[in-house]
Amino acid sequence: MNAEPIDRELVPDEEAVADAAAAEDRRLLERTWKYASGLRGWFAEVDHSKIGVRYIVTALIFFALGGIEALMMRVQLARPENRFLGPDLYNQVFTTHGSTMMFLFAVPMMLGLAVYLVPLMVGTRNLAFPRLNAFSYYIYLIGGLFLYTAFFLNTGPDAGWFAYVPLSGPQFSPGKRVDVWAQMITFTEISSLAVALNLITTIFKQRAPGMSLNRIPLYVWAMLVTSFMVVFAMPAVMLSSLMLALDRLIDTHFFNPAAGGDALLWQHLFWFFGHPEVYIIFIPATGIVSSILAPFTRREVFGYMPLVLSLVATGFIGFGLWVHHMFATGLPQLGASFFTAASIMIAIPTGTQIFCWIATLWGGHLRFKTPLLYVLGFLFTFVIGGLTGVMLAAVPLNLQVHDTFFVVAHFHYVLIGGAVFPLLGGLFYWYPKITGRMLSETWGKISFGLVFVGFQVTFFPQHILGLEGMPRRVYTYLPGTGWGSLNLLSTVGAFILGLGVLVYVLNGLVSLRRGEPAGNDPWGSDTLEWSVSSPPPPYNFQFLPTVSGRSPRWLWHDQHPVITGLRSDRREFLITNLMDAEPDHRQVSPGPTLWPFILSLGVGVTFIVGIFTPWGLPIGAVPVTIALIAWFWPRGDQGHKLLKEKS
Amino acid sequence: MNAGMNAGMNGIHWIGRHSALHAHGIEAARIGHLWWLMFWVCSTVFVLVMAATGFAITRRPDSTGLPGPVAPRSRLWMTRVVAGAVGLTIVTLFVLLFASVATGRAVASLGAPSAVVIKVTGHQWWWEVEYQDPQPSHIVRTANEIHIPAGRPVLIRLASNDVIHSFWVPSLHGKRDLIPGHDSQLWIEADRPGTYRGFCAEFCGHQHAHMGLLIIADRPDRYAAWYAAQLQTPPPPASPLEQRGRQVVEAAPCALCHTIGGTTASGSLGPDLTHLASRRTLAAATLPNTAANLGAWIVDPQAAKPGNQMPANSLAPGDLQAVVAYLESLR
């Protein structure tokens, strides 16, 4: 890595676009930033948009698998004492469903979308650490494949996605099922941490000149807050899953009450991660909502400053309410009141955001396209989920509905309503950018209708079931409980919801070939990613744009200033300073390499072999060491070398 | 009361009250009040927010469709409305916080200097019940069925020696976790006689779904009568069939795990069977306590509760009949 002082000529130059030299420059850029090709190239790729798309597609596949598991559970619960899945399989299915949706779908999806979008939105050519980015993806993929391989070999984890000890401990979960879960956590958390660092650095240091902190797009702000939350929350769960693995594999006693350990310790550590995790999933969705609202209301989102402050406040308060998952464990009155207050307080920033969005809708010139419909569906659903959240914050009420289907309904309202609806809207919105083609609006609306109705029919009855006494995570229930008809209704809803998602996916697949060409900016949007071709070229921007306001593209009109002076014969991007995004220096970005992939294989071997024998550690250390040495071997000026090889 | 309970092998069609919304205990009633307060406040908030959204999306925009920031005049208006809404939110939340804390204190205030103390131990997947008394001869042990005097506070001491369970009787009170290493307690009171169903609310393994219990609140005199009956050793077998049943129970696998007062069966791994016939259900409130169910349960307990810890027993047909007859005599 060599940083050079900035060139004098690095100043906005309006004529540059028209310059005839620009064509030659573009040719050079194409060659420098060319995507790696072939099978080897596939594993060597370090471009953020390629890896971002892989993240999105992989996460969607896991979403589909998690959805199929959900349908299996709903079939099992459709009538009392059903024998479709036995208790053993049901426990594996619900645990895998929860773990998949949280660790293999929601977080990687949100982070993967950001991997794709953030460099485009802040106007740079790649993420700060492209190889680390490739490594993150492979680690995530290996973790996911590992979980599902185990699942199909009857080794799916079966102690619940929050794996409470002692049930998940060595005595009550024999075999390797929970070890698979614990290692999968480690895989995905490493991946998330690496992506978070990548995003933070990119957002802080690579923004286009002029994009000062108060001009960062709201989506990018959301990802910044999310990334910081990842950095602080994920170590807690990595630590606890490591302690669980040690208890299970080498007989430590972290969670053994008889030997001075504590079963409650697990719950504190897990929820210290687990509650922020919800916001790690929700906050990116708020960014998506803001991104969608601007073009479809033709107005800047109202209340930039309150929205950003709300995000930051959510990020802080989100760490102060983990104990509301543990009210039933018995807490001193005062402590419980504190966590009640914190849990209720978080409704203030969330409420502020919702009011700002409604104000945006009020002031806007609405276009009722599918993405906006998803935002409206989000408002309806998420407000219900937020309000039941306030109910759950009250200790006495929590003691009644905790661990019942009321909670199941609540968090699906928050996570599907609050995150998946915006996500589906967001994917619809950015699909043209990613693929270059439009999705079918008709089928988009049909799928929205199915998803929305299916969702409400599935989950609304579950509130009532919970109040009527149905505990969660039961594989069946007695006929005399009277829960049969509402459960049947819920199952019917789940299939409608599943059909909606299926229509959405088919729409996406068909439009890949049949969709209308999108052009650079089909929606008339305000952020930088829409100023480049669809899909974006590998170097993203031929000339780095400059930004003079919060909606840069709406302020450009006929002409806009750009940056020149970056070299085109090697991978370079511009580093700007933290507060005001003033150009600081140029930075060379590494090109394609296989080492991140090889390192991820080494790490995979370490973790997977490690659950069968402690020898996994020394065995895995060999490839890991080799890969790390090769990865960081000093190579001098990579840009020149690359160019020499090609010419 | 038992009319609906003899309802066939695989289903209990009458299982006791189990709704958090229909309180039969003082604490559940207080929580119920909090619930309805929350429900109406939240419903109002929801309706208002949705009305605002509806108003916002149906409003005819007063300006052109050119993209950009909102007009300054609208902006001021919007700022005021949003600020007002946030202020209102904060006030509402404080009201709810106050209501929650007040209810919490009220719920925690139940207690009595001399009350029935019942120790409940969670096992995979049944509840061990022990009525505590300073005099060892006055201790009653039973399982999955708790009789309490109506209208009087009862102290439940909770413990678990395997995994985490959670004791929850929705009609009477919220739940309380049973965490190994953290014994806890819970006061409950049923304000009128009735049968209330309890559940295990924390996932505890294969048969979490079938880990129920019944709380039977009786008039104090009937409760006292029940307690007195439980203190008695069951009468010796009356018929030759029951006699044979007792012999089989004492010799066969049963005795290794179960205790029957007055016999040599003194295992402590499964529920105490001393007064089995006086209980309404089998298998942790899963099956009605009928002779047919009992027989089927003994032969193949894994059919009704797959994964539970009672093994299948291959008894000779005559022996099975005798065992069932004997167990049904343990009133």
Add this chain to the structure above:
Amino acid sequence: MRRHLLSVSILLALALAGCPRETRSFHAPASESARPETVRQVSLQPGAALPKQAASGPYEGNAWAISQGERLYEQYNCVGCHFHGGGGIGPPLMDEQWIYGGSGQNIHDTIVQGRPNGMPSYGGHIPDGQVWMITAYVRTLSGQVPKPERPTRNDELFPHPSEQAMPRKTPKPAQADHPG
């Protein structure tokens, strides 16, 4: 090459799927049919010796059944005499000496039939399925099954290394002729 890789991985997958470690069969196995015809207490046979029958029982290597066996080993008070494998009143179970044979079938029969000098006969008192679970567990005490299937620590004050940490002992041949 690729085809080889594919077939190898399919075979591997099938092998893993067939691996009994994670199965949880709640219904008692048809143990009578799994039971081989003969269990020899002595090595002397008329004529040439017949091939040895590997009779490890229906739960060999099944982690869940082994953990059930561990629970029953405590609850049925096997610990009372054999302790946690180290022996005391009864012979140790964690060494290489097997007085009445160390195969699953031998151990099962020892439990069911009882043995002179103190080992009670549990036949009819413990259901056969549970006897097989205890058998599967007893075999982990001397490391007779691979480590991933063996129990690790329990939630208790731990006076002994867990079964997983026990070194594997190669059983010496049955010495029924010289008990003790």
